[in-house]
Amino acid sequence: MKARHLMLSLAVAASALAASADINIVLSNPADTRVNITSVPIAEYAKGRNAVQTVVNDSLDIRGRGSFKTPDFNAVNFLSIGDGRETFYTAPGDKVTVSISSTEPLQLRLSGTPLIDGMQEIEDWLTPVVERYKAVVNDSTLSEARKEEKITGIMAAYDKVLTDFITANPSTPTAAYAVTAIQDEETTVQMFKLLSGGALTSIVYPLAERSNRSAESRLEAEARQKALESGDAPAPDFILPSLDGKQVALSSFRGKWVILDFWGSWCIWCIKGFPALKEAYAKYDGKVEVIGIDCGDSEDAWKTAVAKYKLPWVHLYNAASDNSVDKVYGVQGFPTKMIVSPEGKIVDITTGEDPAFFDRLEKFVNQ
CATH class of the missing domain: 2.60.40 (Immunoglobulin-like)
Incomplete structure (x- = not known):
């Protein structure tokens, strides 16, 4: 009562x-x-x-x-x-x-409003899915592998709620909002194509357009990265400015193992990974070159960070553009480290801070 x-x-x-x-x-x-x-x-x-x-x-x-x-x-x-x-x-x-x-x-x-009422309806449907997600994340009895498996299934259920709504209501203002909430990139692109009528004039349609562009870009990046990490494709050559303003080409390092480190001063995990990268740089002195490729910083912020963290390797500035090096290489997250063989081919791509990266590096260098 x-x-x-x-x-x-x-x-x-x-x-x-x-x-x-x-x-x-x-x-x-x-x-x-x-x-x-x-x-x-x-x-x-x-x-x-x-x-x-x-x-x-x-x-x-x-x-x-x-x-x-x-x-x-x-x-x-x-x-x-x-x-x-x-x-x-x-x-x-x-x-x-x-x-x-x-x-x-x-x-x-x-x-x-019709948009807000529809959003509330979707949230009501999603609430039990979100609660399942929280329960799995907080379950200390699950192994990481089992937890990841369960989360994958939950995210599929989450997206199904949204796709079911869009499929049944493609011309409603809320359908445009639902597109922005989808987690899977391929599904985002598919559902965006279904929008019609009132969804196209919804005040949140620009956000749906942004989600679609982002999903398309990520899918393209995944395809580029998959082609590069096959071990058969040569690493795309590039020329970028160094700290002293000189133009440096990747091809000038041919004959050495090279680590391309895509990073930014704003990236916490990039910074946390510097000590291990410094150890590897010292361990393989003369055999492995590290090239730090800054992403998302101003030039001043980039130079300040290199000095602050005392990073001894080569540093290049990658200005944002449609053809920036991180986009050419299909970088999807930071940090991303790539191992390039002396022959100029990419043999390993690691996104995120993973200690196993250095185990793989050792095997490549000592093979």
């Missing part, structure tokens, strides 16, 4: 607020609660975080109920209460109700 009374109270309060405000907050907790909303234009956000120039921040101390003005642009809204976060999307003038039943942990329901 208490739960039913609570939901009824929230519904009545939401109904009373809907006529007078744009984003209505309804709290079951009578205590003062700080609610923060940060809004950015979808058009800017869809181009990447670095493209965001317009940011609107608003905060309220709410007891029971309160309201925010809907931004005057198509917006991605990030609502936060304490450590809890929720994301939703609005067009100018949209009426949205956020009914919050708990703040720690944050538990809420969104309603008010």
